[in-house]
Each structure stands twice: as structure tokens, then as C-alpha cells.
Amino acid sequence: MTNGRSSDSPTMASVQYPSPLASPGLSLAVHSFLASPHARNTCGNNGLPLTRNSVRILGRFQLLKTLTHPCLAAYLDLQRGKHERVVIVSEYYERNCRRLLASERSPTAEINSFAHFDGREDYTQIVRRVFVESLHALAYVHSRGLVHHSLSLESIQLTDALHVKLSGYGTYYVTEHGACVPFPIGVPKYLPPEALLDRSGVHSPKTDVWSLGIVLLELALRKELFNFDLEEQVRLVLKCASSEKPVMCILEAHKLVYEYLCLKEDVRDAIEACLTVALSERSSSEELLAHVYCDIQIDMLARPRKGLPPHELIGSASDQAEERFTNSSQLPKAWDVLNVHELYYFWRLTGGDALAEVLKQREYIRSKAAIFGLPKLTLLEGEDCGASRDSSYFYRDTVLRLPMEPLRKRLKSVDPDIMFNSLSILYEEYRGAGGGPAGDRARSENFTTKTASELPLVIRERDMEYQIRRMFRFRQLVDLYPLTGRSIWTEAATDIPPYFRGHVWAALLGAQGDYQAEFAEVDKDSACSMDRQIDVDIPRCHQYDPLLSSPTAHAKFRRLLKAWVASHPQYVYWQGLDSLCAPFLSLHFNNEALAYQCLSRFVDKYLHKFFLQDNSLVIKEYLAVFSRLVGYHDPTLSLHLQREEFIPDLYAIPWFLTMYTHVFPLHKIYHLWDALLLRGEAFPLCIGVAILRQLREQLLTFGFNECILTFTDMPELDIERLVSDAVRIFDATPPSVCYRSHSRKPMMGMTPLSLETLREELSPRISIEDLFAALAGGSRGDLREQTQRRRPQGRIPAREAPRERVLVLDVRPKEEFLEGCLRGAVSMPCATAFTPEGKLASCAEASAVAAHRGHMIVVMGNESDRQKVANQLIKLEFPHVAILDCHSEQLKPRMAPPICLY
Incomplete structure (x- = not known):
């Protein structure tokens, strides 16, 4: 393969490789160091305390997690400990290029000991391939704006198949070129002269080309160079700066000129292209790939295909796919199909904690008693002077391997059917059939998921087998989005795996396109x-x-x-x-x-129209609708808060304006929004009602001041109970009850109300369509009818609930009622409905109303009468009272003379 590229070929930065699967010999390891502490009480230009250096490192580290290349050891996680300790978790392979040269056996014998090496290449061919793979990795790192700056024999790790995994390429970047740590970044003998002479810390990517040239020189000569003390190493590197041929300068110091001249010309030419003192003349990694020495075929570096990932369930391979699903013995094990990020995720689910592993190793963390670190002088600015430096602040390149055996055992015990049931279900969905072994497998999967979903969410998110089941299901759905948009909706209704939450949220919101x-x-x-x-x-x-x-x-x-x-x-x-x-x-x-x-x-x-410059009408309407919704579901609590004059304007605006992100921490917002994104714009109102319901016992005993204090510092709430309560309230609320004229898609047929009317009416209004849907037998828990109007993109499985009882209370005068009424309506004229004390009058009609306490009561009649009756029922603490948003004239076609009178 010729590595020279024309101008129209894609650049290295544009290539996006998939996350690598587990390579032979894979392990996980941590590398730990201490970031530089700030002086006490130090503030920045904005007057705020300076950000800790470990936090700065954490923010920059996130970019490293996006780097995916077949020849890079992936960065997986960064954790912070006490005293600015930073623990970096990465992919790790025990063997590296240094072991090839340091082994007691010959390099050839050491190579032949690799478990997955096929033996077809001799040593010189392997050195060439290692160099080219390392160069490809460096070119990719440089294309992303990073400089390795720590390249050495030890940082070129080797898999059991003798392929390169370059490690340590992110330290220089995350530490802001060494500014965030109390030690220099890099191995002196591998650094070029300009890196040792320039103390600014910001160096060119060509620094790595020099380092790679030293590595190639060592591998080609089969000897580790610069084996003398640090001062001599630095002196020799600086001597190269004044030499026209720095390679010869190094070889003469080691008396290896003859051995070097025995190397092939293309090897020597590649080394000298790397070891050029002048930056302007030194080749970049991209330019070096076009060198004749790099003109070899590397299969693992083939450019990935663009577009949707290939999927054998779509196209002519469906028969072979079905055969695979019926023969589970052909399915690979979990270790073979998980990428390294997923392996680390499951390692943590098995109880793994990288920071705890580091802290357990006393030899790894060397520190002395704090009393020996006391300063001799402390300045008023907070700077300490004269304190002896703790050796724990020195750089150590030692890595600590993480225990992988618990994860291997757990993954070996996982049935392959669990992982690939998702494929069979997807195959059945696209084939449109439910029979056969795959169909039985899908039904079994659905039953198992439904059973497990009854467990608390916290337990489900920590259950490894359940998460494997869910992750493999969602992996296929996310890969095939937007074709699988409806399936994502259905699966997300059960729960969303934390690993795929970002992708699923984007799908639920309909994010697509360029x-x-x-x-x-x-x-x-x-x-x-x-x-x-x-x-x-x-x-x-x-x-x-x-x-x-x-x-x-x-x-x-x-x-x-x-x-x-x-x-x-x-x-x-x-x-x-x-x-x-x-x-x-x-x-x-x-x-x-x-x-x-x-x-x-x-x-x-x-939040349609919430961020208008003048959003007062939108906010006030939203709060008025919320207040009426509280009265609809819990009139007792609503009346108490009104008596205390504790109105939603005092506490609920931050709730709705930030969708509760100002109220709850992020880990609770994730679970809350998992439910929110599956439902319509009325769901945030239901969440607010659920919060009040969870605090109901305290609020009913509190006065105004106690209520203010309660919501100033929100007490700890059970988020899973809050979500289930909000969903139950949402299911029990007809869509028209939450009608707002300023919503994104206002419901047709509803009457826009002024703020004065919204505040005067204690109960919400219901549309004629929702009333007749309830009378026809719709249940409050049945989402199949109510949710489709809110969310046409998909369907959430309905939960079974008993048939709703609805009482239509006709408050028109008796004469009008006799002329025509809705079937089953109860006549209770406004004038005779209540006693002077405001209680229900003693009559058969009032008994029917009392018997429906707790069920939906819809009041119909003229404007003033229905408002009076509905308000009074709310004051009598009747829940689920609503006013029919329809004039009697509009109902005449549906009316008939009453069959009997109460």
C-alpha cells in the first residue's frame, strides 16, 4: 500500500475508526500522578477561586476518549482523588518494544513467544511494521492537535498478535503541556534538542518524529541506547544540536557506527529523516508516511466505510442470519464483541474502582507524614516557602494493572443468547414475522425484560447481566437510527441504559440530519x-x-x-x-x-415561548394551569397552599424555566428526563404535582414561612417514586386539562382563557372529545388513546387500569335539562346545589355526586353556574373536578330527553 496521498484524499483527521474491540492480551491499567496544588485562597481575574489543576486535567481528558485508532491504546476514564491525585485508566498490554530488547532471550526468540503471532515475518519486517503502525498512530494524534512528547520504547505496547498499541499520548495534552503538574513531561533521551532548550513547554508535533527516529534506531540496532546517567543523556542530546549529522553523533558515543552502516539503506534513510535537527527540514508524520520505508500493506489500517454500519439483517443475508440465531453455539463470547469502553463499563459494574485499587497499593503511592512537609515560611499571599518536597509529587511512569479476572468470569457465565437476542428481535421486526425460533427467542427476551423491569431502577442499572441484555439491544437500535426510531421509543419506555443515554435522548428528540x-x-x-x-x-x-x-x-x-x-x-x-x-x-x-x-x-x-424577551404572559399562564392541575389532583393541598398565600409564582418558576435542572443534581435529572422525553409538553406540570404530593404531609402542617424555607433548599426526594408518581398523574390527566394557549401546538376546539379567568376558576377545563372518550370507556391509565395526541412519533405500551367512572353534572335550570341532556348526566341546578353553609344539599342528586368522590366529575352548564359549582366542589375537596369547555348549544345534537329523573 502506497501511503502517499493526493490532494483530494481524506485527511487523517477526517477518518473516524470505530471503537476497537478487545485485542489479544488486553488488560486495563492505571497511571497515577499528582497535579500541582494552588496556593491557599488564590483567586483568578474574575474574583473566583482558581480551578483546581486536577479539574482542568479532567476537562481536557474528555477529548482523549474520542480518539479511536487501531494502533492507539484507548483512554477510558479519569478519576480524581484527595490532594489533587489524578488516576487515568487506559487500555494496556504488558509487552512493549523495550521488552523485546531487554529480554534475556534474543529479540527473535521473544517475538516467537507471542501467543497470536503467525511467524510469517522475520525481525526486520516486524521492526518495519512496528515503525509504520506507530507512525500512523502518531499521524492520527497529530491530526487531532495533540503532541505525544513522551514517546519511547516502553510507550509502544504490543498485542499478542504483535500489533502496535501506542500509549501515553495524552499526558502532554491534558496537563496543558506540563503547566498543571510539578514535573516535566517526556523522557529526556528521546526528546529532540529544541525540546530541552525551549522551556516554554509548547512544542511542535515534529518532536515526536525525532523520538520515533530514536526508537527505530534502537530497534534496528537491537540495542537500547543512552544507558548512562541523566546528565550524560542530556549532554549528548544537546551535542546533537550543533552536529550536522546527529545520527552519527549518537552512534559514535555508543561505538555503533559499523552496525549502523550494515543496515539497509531505506532504514538508514528513514532514521535520518527523523533525526534532523532543524525543524523546518525534519519530516512531519504525514510526510514520513510517504517514505519508501513505509510503503507496506497494513490490513488493520484500512479506512472504515462511511454511512450506516453494515448489518446482516438487512439485505440478502437474512436466511444466514436466521440460521445463526437458531444455533447459539456459533455465537461469539461477550469478550470478543465488546469494545474496550464497554469492557471498562462492565468492569465497573462488577465492583471495579480504579481509584480504590491505586490507594490500596502502598508501594505505588509513596508519601511521608504531613508534619515533615511543614513550610518554614508562609507569605501573606498564601505561598509556602522552605518546605521539603514530597517525593509523591515526582513523576513515576509505573502503571498498575487492574484485576480483570472477576470481569472475565462474569462474562464467561453470560449466555451468548442474552447478547444476541437483540439481533433476533430486530430480524423479526424487519421480516414482519413472529413465528419460528427467533420469534420464540424474542418473546422470551420480552418476558425476561418485563420481569426485570419491575426491580428498582438503581438495581437494574447495577445489574451486569441485565445491562448486557439492554446494551446489546440498544446498540443495534442506535446503529440503525432513524430506521429504528419507533423501536427506540418502545424500549426506552422500559428504561434507558446509562451507557447509551446520550444517543437515546438524541433519538427521542428527533435529532438527525447534518x-x-x-x-x-x-x-x-x-x-x-x-x-x-x-x-x-x-x-x-x-x-x-x-x-x-x-x-x-x-x-x-x-x-x-x-x-x-x-x-x-x-x-x-x-x-x-x-x-x-x-x-x-x-x-x-x-x-x-x-x-x-x-x-x-x-x-x-x-419551553415554547419561554425565552421571549417579554415572557410574562407565557409564564403566568403556565403557573395558572399548574395551580389548577394541583387542585384537580389534590384539592386539599391546593386549598391549604392558597390559604397560606403560597402561590406557584414563589417557588415553581425555576422548576419550569429550567425543567428542574436548577432543583435536582444531574444524576437525578437523568432519570427524570428519561421519562420526560417520552411524553408531551404537559409532563413537566405533572412532575411539579408529584413533587408537591411527595412533600404533602409536611406542607399540610406548614405555614407560609416554613413553605418558603422548604423550597428554598429542596429536601431530598425519592426520584424513582417521583417519576412513577408523575407518570401516574400524567396518565390520569386528560390532555385538554393541561391546555395552554401558548403551547407549541395548541389543542383545537379549546377556548383560550384570560389570566383572570384562569385564576378565578379553581378547576381546569376538559374538551368535549376527552369527555366522550372517557364516557366511551377510556381509562386514565390507558396511554394508547391519550398519548397518541401528545406523541405521534411512537407508542408507549399501555398499562392496564380499571375502567374510569365519569359523572356528568348538569347545573343548568331544570327546565333546560328536561328539554335535552347528555345520556347519564345528573341534574343539579346551581341554585339548589348547595346549602347556605356551602355543603352539598340533601337530595338524591347530591348523593350521586358524593358517591363519585375520587372519580372524574365534569360540570356542564352556562358560564357562571358551572364555574360556581366546580369551585365549590373543589372547596369541598372533591378531586378530579373539571369544567366542560363547551356551550350547551354545541351539545344539542348529542342531547336527548332524560330517561329518568333523580
């Missing part, structure tokens, strides 16, 4: 009037979360918010939009374009 180009076209840099407020709000947004408090996150926040403001000229930035942005940024931290589209679609769906 959102990258759309985001790129938005002006995110020009100054605007909102910049000052955005800059004030961002440092206060979810600062308990280390990732979102990092400078990298703040920069992303700013770009997202400015992009949203610029692309929505009809809106303005309101405080709270930053909190609304936080869940999407945390899930799509490395994909700002997708986070932006999710935010835009979320605001359009749930």
Missing part, C-alpha cells in the same frame, strides 16, 4: 449583549460536578449558549438556560453539535 454543518454555520464568536450575563452564569452552573466546573466545560457552555442565542433571534438569554444546557453537555461533551441540536429541539418542544 447537525455538524448546521452548528458550524452558527456564529459563536461575535460579541452580543448577552455575553456578560452568560459569563456570570456559567461559573455557577452545576459546579458540584467536576467535569462541568472545568475550564473546558465553561468554554463549551459558552459556545453552546451563544450558538443558541444567535440561531434563535426571536428569543433572548434568560438565567436558567445554562442549567437547561448542562444535561446535554454532560452527555455529549465531545459532540457540541449534537448537544446544540438536542437543546434546540428540547426548548422548542417543552
Whole structure:
């Protein structure tokens, strides 16, 4: 394969390799170090305390998780410990190039000991392939704007199949070129002269080319160079700076000139192209790939196909696919089909904790008693002087392997059917059949999932077998989106695996199309009037979360918010939009374009017109509808809060303006929004009712001051119970009860009401369509009819509920009732409905009303009478009272003379 590329060929940065599967010899390891601490009480230019260096490192580390290349050891996680300790988890292979040279056996014998090496290549061919694979890895790293700066024999790890896995390429980047740590980055003998001479810390990617040249020289000569003390190593490297032929300078110091001249000319030419002192003359990694020495075929570096991933269930391979599903013995084991990020995710589910593993190793963390680190002098500015430096702050390149045996045992015990049932179900969905072994497998899968879904959500998210089942199901659905949009809706109704939550949310919001180009076209840099407020709000947004408090996150926040403001000229930035942005940024931290589209679609769906410059009418209507909804479901609590004058304006505006992101921490918002995104724009109102219901016992005993204090600092709430209560309330609420004239798609046929009317009426209004749907036998828990109007994109499975009892209370005068009424309606004229004390009158009609307490009561009649009766029923603490939003004249075609009178 010729590596020279024409101008129209894609660049290295444009190539997106899939996340690598587990390679032979894979393990996981941690590398730990201490970040530089700040002086006490040090503040930045904005007057806020300086961000901890470990937090800065955490924010920059997220980019490393997106780097996917067959020759890179993947970065998986970064955890922070006490005293600025940083623990980095990465893919790890025990063997490396240094072991080839340091082994007691010859390099050839060491190579032949690799378990999966086929033996077809000799040593020189292997050295060439190792060099080319390392160069490809470096070219990819450089294309993403990173510099390795620590390249050495030890950082070139080797799989059991003798393929390169380059490690340590992210340390220089995450530490801001060494500014965040108290030690230099790099191995001196592998660094070029300019890196040792220039103390600024920001070096060219060509630094790595020099280092790779030293590695190639060592491998070609089969000898590790620079085996003398550090001062001599630095002196020799600096001597190369004044030499016209730095290669010869190094060889003469080691007396290896003859051995070097015995190498093939293409090898020597490649080494000398790397070991050039002048940066302008030294080849870049991209240029070096066109060298004749690099002209070899590397199968694992074939460019991945663009577009949808290949899927054997679509096309002519369906028969072979069905045969595979019926023969589970042919299915691979879990270890063979999981990528390294998924393996680490399951490692954590088995109880793995990288930070705890590091802290258990006393030899790995060397520190002395704190009393020996006391300073001799402390300046008023908070700087300590004269303290002896703790050796734990020195750099150590030692890695600690994580125990993988528990994960291997768990994965071996997993039935392959669990992993591939998702494929068989998907195959049946596309084939449109439910019979046969695959169909039986699908029914068994659905039954098992339904049974497990009855467990608490926290348990399900920590159950490895259940998560494997769900993850393999969602992996196929996400890969084939948007073809599988409806299936994603159905599966998400059960639960959403945390690993795929970001992708599933994007699918539920309908994110698709070229959102990258759309985001790129938005002006995110020009100054605007909102910049000052955005800059004030961002440092206060979810600062308990280390990732979102990092400078990298703040920069992303700013770009997202400015992009949203610029692309929505009809809106303005309101405080709270930053909190609304936080869940999407945390899930799509490395994909700002997708986070932006999710935010835009979320605001359009749930917060339509909330960010107008004058949003007072929208907010007031929303609060009035919420107040009426509380009265509909819990009139006792609603009346108590009204008597205490504790109105929603005092506590609920941050709820709805931020969709509860200002109230709950992110880990609770994830579960809350999992349910929210499956339902319509009325669901946030139901969440608010559920919060009040969960605090009901306390609120009924509180006065105004206690209520204010309660919602100033929201007490701990059971989020799973809150979600289930909100769903139950949503199911029990006819769509028209939550009607708002300022909603995105106002319901047809409903009467827009003024704010005065909304506040005067204690009960909500119901449409004639919802009334007749309830009279026809619709249940409050049945989502099949009620939800389709809210969410046409998919269908949530209905939960069974008893048939709803509905009482239509006709409050018109008796004469009008006798002329015609709705079938089954009860006549109770407004004038005689209540006693002077406001109690129900003693009559048969009142007994029928009392018998329906707890069920839906719909009041119909003229405007003033129906409002009086409905308000009085609310004051008598009747739940589920609604006013029919329809005049009697409109109902005449449906009316008939009453069959009997009470």
C-alpha cells in the first residue's frame, strides 16, 4: 500500500475508526500522578477561586476518549482523588518494544513467544511494521492537535498478535503541556534538542518524529541506547544540536557506527529523516508516511466505510442470519464483541474502582507524614516557602494493572443468547414475522425484560447481566437510527441504559440530519449583549460536578449558549438556560453539535415561548394551569397552599424555566428526563404535582414561612417514586386539562382563557372529545388513546387500569335539562346545589355526586353556574373536578330527553 496521498484524499483527521474491540492480551491499567496544588485562597481575574489543576486535567481528558485508532491504546476514564491525585485508566498490554530488547532471550526468540503471532515475518519486517503502525498512530494524534512528547520504547505496547498499541499520548495534552503538574513531561533521551532548550513547554508535533527516529534506531540496532546517567543523556542530546549529522553523533558515543552502516539503506534513510535537527527540514508524520520505508500493506489500517454500519439483517443475508440465531453455539463470547469502553463499563459494574485499587497499593503511592512537609515560611499571599518536597509529587511512569479476572468470569457465565437476542428481535421486526425460533427467542427476551423491569431502577442499572441484555439491544437500535426510531421509543419506555443515554435522548428528540454543518454555520464568536450575563452564569452552573466546573466545560457552555442565542433571534438569554444546557453537555461533551441540536429541539418542544424577551404572559399562564392541575389532583393541598398565600409564582418558576435542572443534581435529572422525553409538553406540570404530593404531609402542617424555607433548599426526594408518581398523574390527566394557549401546538376546539379567568376558576377545563372518550370507556391509565395526541412519533405500551367512572353534572335550570341532556348526566341546578353553609344539599342528586368522590366529575352548564359549582366542589375537596369547555348549544345534537329523573 502506497501511503502517499493526493490532494483530494481524506485527511487523517477526517477518518473516524470505530471503537476497537478487545485485542489479544488486553488488560486495563492505571497511571497515577499528582497535579500541582494552588496556593491557599488564590483567586483568578474574575474574583473566583482558581480551578483546581486536577479539574482542568479532567476537562481536557474528555477529548482523549474520542480518539479511536487501531494502533492507539484507548483512554477510558479519569478519576480524581484527595490532594489533587489524578488516576487515568487506559487500555494496556504488558509487552512493549523495550521488552523485546531487554529480554534475556534474543529479540527473535521473544517475538516467537507471542501467543497470536503467525511467524510469517522475520525481525526486520516486524521492526518495519512496528515503525509504520506507530507512525500512523502518531499521524492520527497529530491530526487531532495533540503532541505525544513522551514517546519511547516502553510507550509502544504490543498485542499478542504483535500489533502496535501506542500509549501515553495524552499526558502532554491534558496537563496543558506540563503547566498543571510539578514535573516535566517526556523522557529526556528521546526528546529532540529544541525540546530541552525551549522551556516554554509548547512544542511542535515534529518532536515526536525525532523520538520515533530514536526508537527505530534502537530497534534496528537491537540495542537500547543512552544507558548512562541523566546528565550524560542530556549532554549528548544537546551535542546533537550543533552536529550536522546527529545520527552519527549518537552512534559514535555508543561505538555503533559499523552496525549502523550494515543496515539497509531505506532504514538508514528513514532514521535520518527523523533525526534532523532543524525543524523546518525534519519530516512531519504525514510526510514520513510517504517514505519508501513505509510503503507496506497494513490490513488493520484500512479506512472504515462511511454511512450506516453494515448489518446482516438487512439485505440478502437474512436466511444466514436466521440460521445463526437458531444455533447459539456459533455465537461469539461477550469478550470478543465488546469494545474496550464497554469492557471498562462492565468492569465497573462488577465492583471495579480504579481509584480504590491505586490507594490500596502502598508501594505505588509513596508519601511521608504531613508534619515533615511543614513550610518554614508562609507569605501573606498564601505561598509556602522552605518546605521539603514530597517525593509523591515526582513523576513515576509505573502503571498498575487492574484485576480483570472477576470481569472475565462474569462474562464467561453470560449466555451468548442474552447478547444476541437483540439481533433476533430486530430480524423479526424487519421480516414482519413472529413465528419460528427467533420469534420464540424474542418473546422470551420480552418476558425476561418485563420481569426485570419491575426491580428498582438503581438495581437494574447495577445489574451486569441485565445491562448486557439492554446494551446489546440498544446498540443495534442506535446503529440503525432513524430506521429504528419507533423501536427506540418502545424500549426506552422500559428504561434507558446509562451507557447509551446520550444517543437515546438524541433519538427521542428527533435529532438527525447534518447537525455538524448546521452548528458550524452558527456564529459563536461575535460579541452580543448577552455575553456578560452568560459569563456570570456559567461559573455557577452545576459546579458540584467536576467535569462541568472545568475550564473546558465553561468554554463549551459558552459556545453552546451563544450558538443558541444567535440561531434563535426571536428569543433572548434568560438565567436558567445554562442549567437547561448542562444535561446535554454532560452527555455529549465531545459532540457540541449534537448537544446544540438536542437543546434546540428540547426548548422548542417543552419551553415554547419561554425565552421571549417579554415572557410574562407565557409564564403566568403556565403557573395558572399548574395551580389548577394541583387542585384537580389534590384539592386539599391546593386549598391549604392558597390559604397560606403560597402561590406557584414563589417557588415553581425555576422548576419550569429550567425543567428542574436548577432543583435536582444531574444524576437525578437523568432519570427524570428519561421519562420526560417520552411524553408531551404537559409532563413537566405533572412532575411539579408529584413533587408537591411527595412533600404533602409536611406542607399540610406548614405555614407560609416554613413553605418558603422548604423550597428554598429542596429536601431530598425519592426520584424513582417521583417519576412513577408523575407518570401516574400524567396518565390520569386528560390532555385538554393541561391546555395552554401558548403551547407549541395548541389543542383545537379549546377556548383560550384570560389570566383572570384562569385564576378565578379553581378547576381546569376538559374538551368535549376527552369527555366522550372517557364516557366511551377510556381509562386514565390507558396511554394508547391519550398519548397518541401528545406523541405521534411512537407508542408507549399501555398499562392496564380499571375502567374510569365519569359523572356528568348538569347545573343548568331544570327546565333546560328536561328539554335535552347528555345520556347519564345528573341534574343539579346551581341554585339548589348547595346549602347556605356551602355543603352539598340533601337530595338524591347530591348523593350521586358524593358517591363519585375520587372519580372524574365534569360540570356542564352556562358560564357562571358551572364555574360556581366546580369551585365549590373543589372547596369541598372533591378531586378530579373539571369544567366542560363547551356551550350547551354545541351539545344539542348529542342531547336527548332524560330517561329518568333523580
